[in-house]
């Protein structure tokens with residue numbers, strides 16, 4: 001299977017376990033790898049056969065804007081499930097980074113892999 005990827009997309013969302021985090025919007029950085037057979041799209045030079053990364057990015061931004069979770073784990077799990085269902089993705093690897101959450105680290109977060117390649 002081939003991969004369609006989106007690197008370091010920055011989204012705003014309400015996320016965090018502490019009370020002060022529930023009243024503000026914070027930035028998350030996401031890296032996505034999605035399995036897709038690119039041959040049909042390439043053969044016909046046809047976007048309708050491709051996994052349109054612009055449409056995926058739009059869905060990611062919309063999901064983040066409308067979600068409110070405590071854990072990055074929950075954010076990752078729900079987003080992965082949504083994208084797999086909405087776009088017919090059979091395998092996804094998703095890294096969610098919360099920059100600045102730990103003062104001494106550049107970023108912290110989770111990486112999950114769901115489905116089969």
Ligand SMILES: Nc1nc2c(c(=O)[nH]1)N=C([C@H](O)[C@@H](O)CO)CN2
Nearest residue numbers: 015016017018070071072073101102
């Ligand atoms: N495994 C996790 N640990 C922590 C999370 C999380 O989402 N997953 N969240 C926090 C706080 O919200 C923190 O990011 C605030 O700075 C702490 N640990």
